[in-house]
Amino acid sequence: MTLTALPDFPMVEPGDNLLEQILLSLTRAGLSLQDNDVLVLAQKIVSKAENRYGYLNQVSPSEEAIVLAQQVDKDPRIIELILSESNEVVRQRPGVVVVEHRLGYVHANAGIDKSNIESNPDNPRVLLLPLDSDKSAQQLRAQIKAQTGRSTFVIINDSAGRAWRNGTVGMAIGTAGFEPLVDMVGDQDLFKKVLEVTEVAVADELAAAASFLMGQAAEGCPVVLIRGANLRSAETGSSSLIREKSKDLFR
Secondary structure: OEEEEOOOOOOOOOOOOHHHHHHHHHHHOOOOOOOOOEEEEEHHHHHHHOOOEEEHHHOOOOHHHHHHHHHHOOOHHHHHHHHHOEEEEEEEEOOEEEEEEOOOOEEEHHHOEOOOOOOEOOEOEEEOOOOOHHHHHHHHHHHHHHHHOOOOEEEEEEEEEEOOEEEEEEEEEEEEOEOOOEEOOOOEOOOOOEOOOOEEOHHHHHHHHHHHHHOOOOOOOOEEEEEOOOOOEOOOOHHHHOOOHHHOOOO
16 A cells, blocks of 8 residues: 655645646646545645635624633634534633534544634634535545546545544544445454454544645645555445444543
């Protein structure tokens, strides 16, 4: 399996055609898409293309947001955006609010971020997650098929922390074309023991590998091509990766 970060990817603006930018970047790298390739896109470029900006001067904090902002030492306007993007607050401490995002992910600050985006000090803005990451991935996959004839897989990834480990890793918040969670219950290990609980978060493992190439700062590599992943085709999205609340021991 090989992973290649696409070079010279342009800064993405609202309304940009991501597929055109991806194909141009592939051409610059001397590459072309093949069947069963995986394209991993950083969430930021998807959100930017979809104009998922929140302008703080246009936000009126609720009383709930004002109270929570005081508790966590954050701008109440950002807290209002976090609450509007969330189903519930899971945990909080000064500097961070962990929520269940409206799409089901448990995320710090609802995935809202201000890094790697241009912002006017007189009208500061932040970037929200896509409205529907699975739909965004599915649409890109369909566009690739229509324009190139290739059957590919798509992952939209984002960086997130974990309840029991330090540091952030890439995780899939949108998938298209393959099984993101592979159930291996009933398979046998090397010693013929039957696996009883093993499920493999394939999409998250690929997202984390791609995220390592993308970087977290000024690397400017928001798209990674993965070849040779040998995925199981399926018309499912990323929801299977989200653990049910009743089974989540950290909630």
